Amino acid sequence: MATAEITPAPVREAPSPGSADVTVTDPALVRRAVKAAALGNAMEWFDFGVYSYIAVTLGKVFFPSGSPTVQLLSTFGAFAAAFLVRPLGGLVFGPLGDRVGRQKILALTMIMMAAGTFAIGLIPSYGSIGVGAPLLLLAARLVQGFSTGGEYAGASTFIAEYAPDKRRGFLGSWLEFGTLAGYIGGAGLVTLMTALLSSDDLLSWGWRIPFLIAGPMGIVGLYLRMRLEETPAFAAEARNTGNTGNSGNTGKSGKSGKSGTERPKVPLREMVAGQWRALLLCVGLVLVFNVTDYMLLSYMPSYLTSELKYDETHGLLVVLAVMALMMVVQPFAGALTDRVGRRPVIAAGCAGFLFLSVPALLLIRQGSLLAIGLGMGALGLLLVCFTASMPSALPALFPTRVRYGSLSIGFNVSVSLFGGTTPLVVTALIGATGNLMMPAYYMMAAAVIGGFAVWRMTESAGRPLPGSAPSVAPR
Template sequence: MKDSMESHTSHIKFWRKRNKPELTLDDITIVDRKMLNRAVGAAALGNAMEWFDFGVYSFLAVTIGHVFFPSGSASAQLIATFATFAAAFLIRPLGGLVFGPLGDKIGRQKVLAFTMIMMAIGTFSIGLIPSYSSIGIAAPILLLVARLVQGFSTGGEYGGAATFIAEYSTDKRRGFMGSWLEFGTLGGYLLGAGLVTGLTAFITPQQLLDWGWRIPFYIAAPLGLFGLYIRLKLEETPAFQKHMEKQEQIEDNKPRQTLFEMLRKYWRPMLQCIGLVLLFNVSNYMLTSYMPSYLTSVLGLSELSGLMLIMVVMFIMMPMTLLLGFWNDRLGRKPVLLAGAVGLIVLSIPALMLIGQGGIVGVFCGLMLLGVLHTFFSGTMPSALPALFTTNTRYSALAIGFNISVSLFGGTTPLITSWLVSETGSVMVPAYYLMGAALIGAITVFTLKETARKPLIGSAPAVENKEEAKKLLKKIRLRKKKREDEDASLSNNTPTQ
């Protein structure tokens, strides 16, 4: 408690300057525990919905290649499938440009409700598209359109969900509460992968090719409706409500900050966001999107074996993500992120060597090593990224920075890695790719300020109850009085000229 109070006071200077000269009990946000739990659940559910689709698409990549692209080499079909997968990421920044500013203008909750239903429609539509053999070139075109709808909606999803949880959480537990967002990611991915694995195990390959692959995409409709219902029941975040109350006091004729002005003013945290997301998402998509096909197409494992191994790794990663969320609240965001980046630099080659042996035990150990390292990022990023920006620009800046990085580096990871493996013939390409991303990420981490157990920039401290608020306020006043006494003492001891 003592360390937590001291970290609050060290960060409160910015808040006091920007808002009020003196902090009062009314300024401190007391978080409603039930509303916080609902907010975390609703945000995590949306992320689960997004990654349910990614899990299904990644695990069915080979089948989708056969259904939507003309017959040819297996490598060409796989690359075409991943190209369609990557195309959705190219439009994500546009979604961020649209939904991010909307989230800062009309509220996080409204935008997140809209992105939820849009994602569900895009995913459900994929299951309705006829095959290439039925309608020819129209099939891959319609698949691309559906993926673009998904990508556009997803452009406003992660930044909004991370912002929503961060602004609802208390300062002491923001890391742990944020880690539930990635718990939802893994849960959604595992659900999608589990469905594909079940289909692979219980129906014939021909049945999977004919109709079985469509079933997981149909499930997106009821999932989306349930998620929409949950999100519509939420209230706006306390931080955004207070921000809007202050905005109402500003003169109506004061011009609103333009996107260009925001990017010019916050270029440094924007670059930091891009660097962190590069590290986070290259690690993520390498494991969750590329590895299922790598195990099958490059190493020659059976589809069922590869799917089962990655599912077990995902399942173990879920509680580990929460554990890292718990510990980054205590150890700090920077040490945890740096440990993960250094771990990737040192251990990527050993992990790929284990996977390359082809034996079940070796493959599992290599995948597990990559999975454990990824939890250092998945448990920390949802709280580290929103803390880079102020309340009035948080949704916009995070959505834009996150999606630019994902589009350029994360979503293209399966495509680029597949192409490099095909061109070079080296099965170690994924390791080198991970090491490069980790090096950039480590450099970025060194430029960060520690934000664990501190209020978000531009927001008041957030605590669990009134007693904690009173203790925090007392601590702040005692430190202020001590500083004033020290200043007075220095002034009295200064010799006159």
């Protein structure tokens, strides 16, 4: 009868033949992994928060035009362009993460994200260099988009592979806690600057400050990620293939140093064709997650200001308050997914957006502070159903051998086609139809697609990741 071998994380030795390997997690390493992964996500969304909340000003700086709508469309066009190269980044970083390790790729994406954001703060205005300004902005956004192609899939995989099976939902929820913290940091800074600086100062130099802050943030994030060890699941997978890595201190025994192990290249066909069902589910889940996410956190500030003519500062404060509420609820919702499962929580979010998007937007359109707060708050709590579930549900769709690569491909294709383009598409739909209810209809359509994906997905709460050994917390 097979015996159970209990090994501490990160796994160092290959299990003996015939044994059932069980990983006992190290709480200190798990905390470090969660912090480093969440900080990278915060860095990514700090930039998105700044870009979204200062979009009107950026339109004036980089896209001079007599029409505010054209300026906003141009700014969101540059915003959306970054999402068009995300699948390319996923195709590069995802397979590399399955080959050389999650930790190394996450360190690289952190460097690139910080560099791209910092560069935006150095670009001269259209008035200084003409058409070169929007072209440089586009180039910086493309660097950001390429790097983020490997960020979310890698960070969620990293946490999922470190977390005990029964706490994966709770620990994974801190990844999106980092998203909200980054967004609040970026949006809060823009709100503060909007309140303290004159319009001329904000247009002249103030808009650069949030982007320049990305430099120091990137250095801190890189330091934290360089101190991480490779995940137990990846180390075990690499051992099982019989290939140790290039860390410089590996030997015949199969041991590896801190930098981890390396595996043979996995064919792209195996990541796509071999995982086609899981990829379709991933695209559907990410679609409803990101359409609603970008609608609420990226588009609504500009919707309140440009379409409803609401006071800019008050509109920003309302959205910040909603995100703060989401941060409070986030860890509890993540723990809930460990108890009742990911599927019921995600299904509740889909049903909520299907039936409550129109009432919520009608409340927002009333224009009073209370009505806007109630409408936005309702949408924010529904969004928590996704932010608390997806970081643990999505990595569980794929086996360890192709997890980073397949998740990167599915996630980024969906984000690029549906999530990142949400502000641009909805702005264009409103411009073409004059119907200010378009945001609600768009979220309802996404909820239908997401609901079908939930119906077809398998519950993963409390179970080992596919292709990985059971993972338990120490007693």
